[in-house]
Amino acid sequence: MAEHQVNKTIQEINDRIRRGKAVVVNAHEMVEIVRKEGKVRAAQEVDVVTTGTFSPMCSSGLLFNIGQQPPVMKVSKLWLNNVPCYSGIAAVDAYLGCTEPSEDDPLNKVHPGRFAYGGAHVMEDLLRGKAVHLRAEAYGTDCYPRRELDKDITLADLPNAVMFNPRNCYQNYNCAVNLTSRTIYTYMGPLKSNCANANYATAGQLSPLFNDPYFRTIGMGTRIFLGGGTGYVIGEGTQHVSKPQRNERGLPENPSGTLMLKGDFKQMDARYVRAQSILGYGVSLAVGVGIPIPMLNEEMAFFTGVCDADITMPVKDYGYDYPNGIPRQLTRVTFEELKSGEIMVNGKKTATIPLTSYSMSLEVADELKAWIERGEFLLTEKVADIPSY
Incomplete structure (x- = not known):
């Protein structure tokens, strides 16, 4: 017997949340559910998938009134x-x-x-x-x-304190190496000479925009977890690329989508808002962002079934190429390979170093999951689309 097409609304999902009946899983758990059950059954069984990231987000700040x-x-x-x-x-x-x-x-x-x-x-x-x-x-x-x-x-x-972040949650990003003969200091952290380390960011299969690559559910007005409090997407972020090159799963292959975010700073928790000093570059801020993805249909179940092996990232030289504005792609690697601790670049084994905390990203997704399960957090309809085509 053919499986019936799934068609839910956010209003229906919110009603289930209010009644304590919603099935909520994090993006890590959803990978296995989709693999075992398929996208249609997964969409039928699951109501919300929570995503999370905890990473340096330099384009962040505080809008305040004294x-x-x-x-x-x-x-x-x-x-x-x-x-x-x-x-x-x-x-x-x-x-x-x-x-x-x-x-x-x-x-x-x-x-x-x-x-x-x-x-x-x-x-x-x-x-x-x-x-x-x-x-x-x-x-x-x-x-x-x-x-x-x-x-x-x-x-x-x-009297007023608002976290206002012009550019957060990059949809994909470069993996940075250094082919010169000296250590260089970058926003991706120190890069040792002769390709001794490869630094990378994003939370892979937990990352919000890998789970909704075409912004089907994420847009202006989307309610999110921001820094331990409630925040909102207020549109696309600066440097947003609306028409990136995509792979067969629809995932961008280079730095692409970004989000502009805001939230009440007084609600936030220093556990999810942490200052960082990046040697030789300057100061940055690690921010925890979690976005709920409603399972409106089997397409969204397919997207949220993304795993680390599906995600590929470009490896680029920040020594010779990046400062001159012509960063060549040396190779492509999967996020699964990056997490293994070692990749091959130009025939050389290179140690990988994450700037994003996967454990904290998972904690963000799980905290948002708990809010929804307790009925403390309802989903919102976006009021305007973010360009993605």
């Missing part, structure tokens, strides 16, 4: 723990970029580019309840007469 105190002020320059913030927004609104370094970083003075403290550290300090020093300057006007402000603040003192 509030007013008499005499009022129109801030033109602002620092938090001596990290400059952008203040050309409104009277007391500012944006703190996670990669912005402290102006008095002692490590940077001795070794330029080797920052020890920056915007990401300020964000983590705030989440941990620590006080940070706020310093602000203004030119003064009749309506905003104050010219200086100097005080310690905590996250609770900020």
Whole structure:
């Protein structure tokens, strides 16, 4: 007997979540379900697949408001723990970029580019309840007469604090090696000479955009797990590539889709928002992002059945090629091979080093799964598509 086509709605799935009847699995578990049961039976049995990633996401930051105190002020320059913030927004609104370094970083003075403290550290300090020093300057006007402000603040003192990330969750990315005869320092971490290591990112089969490669369910308005709190997709991220080259499963073969995200920073947890100092490059922020994929039909079950062996990533030279803007593809490797700890590049065995924590990515997916199972998190309909064709 032929299997019937599956056709669910998000409203129906949410009703099952409310009644405690929804079947929720993480993306790691879904691989085996689809392999054993097939895509139609998997779509019938499963309601939601949770994905997760925990990785450095440099295009992240904090949009915040410091509030007013008499005499009022129109801030033109602002620092938090001596990290400059952008203040050309409104009277007391500012944006703190996670990669912005402290102006008095002692490590940077001795070794330029080797920052020890920056915007990401300020964000983590705030989440941990620590006080940070706020310093602000203004030119003064009749309506905003104050010219200086100097005080310690905590996250609770900020009337508004929103994590606003212009580019997160790359759909695929390069695996980086270095073919030169010297160690180089990059946003992919230190790369030793003569192809001694290969650094890579993404969470493979757990990664959100590998589980919905054509953005069938992910779009503007999608509710997500962001940094331990609830967040939303607000559109495609910067550098989004809408028409990438794809393999037979529809998976992009090069860096492609990205997401722009926002969430209430005061809800977040420092476990899922961690500052990083990348030697010789600067500061970054590891962010936990989890996105639920509703099993609307067998097509979505097929997509969420993606496994590490299905995902291939380009290996590119960051020594000679990348700085000159012409990174050649040396080879392609599967994510399964990268996770094994060793790949072959130009006939040489090369150790692989992940920048993304797979264990933390799985924890993100499982935490989101628990929220849904407890009825604390409902799915949302996207209100606008993200370009994918």
